[in-house]
Amino acid sequence: xxxxxxxxxxxxxxxxxxxxxxxxxxxxxxxxxxxxxxxxxxxxxxxxxxxxxxxxxxxxxxxxxxxxxxxxxxxxx
Ligand code: SF4
Ligand code: SF4
Numbered sequence: 001x002x003x004x005x006x007x008x009x010x011x012x013x014x015x016x017x018x019x020x021x022x023x024x025x026x027x028x029x030x031x032x033x034x035x036x037x038x039x040x041x042x043x044x045x046x047x048x049x050x051x052x053x054x055x056x057x058x059x060x061x062x063x064x065x066x067x068x069x070x071x072x073x074x075x076x077x
Pocket of ligand 1: 046051
């Protein structure tokens with residue numbers, strides 16, 4: 001399991017970075033001066049799932065269990 005950021009979907013609002021208490025995310029500035037977040041330290045993730053519902057653009061994904069990923073919200077199972 002690991003959290004990932006879909007680069008094309010991320011708008012750089014930094015909500016996930018601010019909410020994560022484990023230091024998983026880092027902000028990056030591209031050559032065209034756009035801010036985006038990357039999951040730079042996925043090994044730090046404690047799977048609290050706080051970040052997933054915070055992303056307004058469903059850019060965060062985490063596979064919890066089973067065959068499919070979870071986008072934007074936690075899923076039991
Ligand atoms: S699930 Fe929790 S620990 Fe993992 S990246 Fe999101 S906020 Fe951070
Ligand atoms: S909450 Fe979503 S849009 Fe905002 S920085 Fe994180 S991944 Fe990007």
